[in-house]
Amino acid sequence: MKALEIKNLTKIYDNNLVALDDISFEVEQGDFYALLGPNGAGKSTMIGIISSLVNKSSGKVNILGLDIDTHHSEAKKRIGVVGQEVNFNQFETVHNILLHQAGFFGMPFSEIKKNCEFYLKRLNLWDKRNEQGRNLSGGMKRRLMVAKALVNNPDLLILDEPTAGVDTELRKSLWEFLIEINKKGTTIILTTHYLEEAERLCKNISIIDRGKIVRNSDMNSFLREIEIETFVFELKEKTSKNLSSENFDIKKIDDGTFSVQANKGTNLNSIFDFFDQEGIEILSMRNETNRLEELYLKLTNNDH
Numbered sequence: 001m002k003a004l005e006i007k008n009l010t011k012i013y014d015n016n017l018v019a020l021d022d023i024s025f026e027v028e029q030g031d032f033y034a035l036l037g038p039n040g041a042g043k044s045t046m047i048g049i050i051s052s053l054v055n056k057s058s059g060k061v062n063i064l065g066l067d068i069d070t071h072h073s074e075a076k077k078r079i080g081v082v083g084q085e086v087n088f089n090q091f092e093t094v095h096n097i098l099l100h101q102a103g104f105f106g107m108p109f110s111e112i113k114k115n116c117e118f119y120l121k122r123l124n125l126w127d128k129r130n131e132q133g134r135n136l137s138g139g140m141k142r143r144l145m146v147a148k149a150l151v152n153n154p155d156l157l158i159l160d161e162p163t164a165g166v167d168t169e170l171r172k173s174l175w176e177f178l179i180e181i182n183k184k185g186t187t188i189i190l191t192t193h194y195l196e197e198a199e200r201l202c203k204n205i206s207i208i209d210r211g212k213i214v215r216n217s218d219m220n221s222f223l224r225e226i227e228i229e230t231f232v233f234e235l236k237e238k239t240s241k242n243l244s245s246e247n248f249d250i251k252k253i254d255d256g257t258f259s260v261q262a263n264k265g266t267n268l269n270s271i272f273d274f275f276d277q278e279g280i281e282i283l284s285m286r287n288e289t290n291r292l293e294e295l296y297l298k299l300t301n302n303d304h
Helices: 041-050 071-077 094-103 109-122 139-149 168-183 193-203 220-223 268-277 291-300
Strands: 006-014 018-027 032-036 056-063 079-082 156-160 187-190 206-207 212-218 228-235 249-254 259-265 282-287
Touching: 006 041, 006 193, 018 041, 018 056, 018 109, 018 206, 018 212, 032 041, 032 168, 032 193, 041 056, 041 156, 041 187, 056 094, 071 079, 079 139, 094 109, 109 139, 139 156, 156 212, 168 187, 168 193, 168 228, 193 220, 193 291, 206 291, 212 220, 212 291, 220 291, 228 268, 268 282
Parallel strands: 032 187, 032 206, 079 156, 156 187
Antiparallel strands: 006 018, 006 056, 206 212, 228 259, 228 282, 249 259
């Protein structure tokens, strides 16, 4: 049984805008799945359909084997969604926001209480449980949105730009939390504009552009298609030399740093040999290629 099955899904709005054009893909249970695409590509429409907020024009959507048309209520109980916008009562306390959300699912009060405490503590919100939602910082509101989506222990969690606008420290802590719950069995679908986030977290990926799936692959196979890699070399001693090579593109960043762009599969020893022949000793090297972003732009011909 798949966590999510989408078959021939189409959405045409009243103004004849085709938001989704006959798309199909599947997400296995336990997967951490990236759904990427530029603004207006159809990601939010798809999430709206899965979560029953948007009516589809045609096609099939199954959640854990449940058709969202014929088993609407059962399917909805199996998913949690973290949208881009804050969607809780800002005048309620943090604890009550979770209590009321869990209450929609008819859970026993003992389980509701246990889940609320667990997620508030795990997402570092326990000390704020008696604060009104409006008094939380932006990062805390994002964390509360995640807790709200998980309080009913869904099998499938959908995250629509969950770390947009939050600082690096919070982003990394959310990454750790999401990896943790995924390892425990929660299937996660992530949309993000932080492409390093998808590369770091996700096992499989679909790229959507102009309402169509333009690529569906496991992440490792997808990244192996990179053609150019960028390496940055820190020198042991500064140099005034400007270097050039026929085999790769080398640029001087400053007197102590060079960047080298080389074709995929280039033997790194040849680059080190080049520096050695120039009488330059290397202190350190790092790979700075944003591999996913490069392929993403290539596939979408992104001129948005």
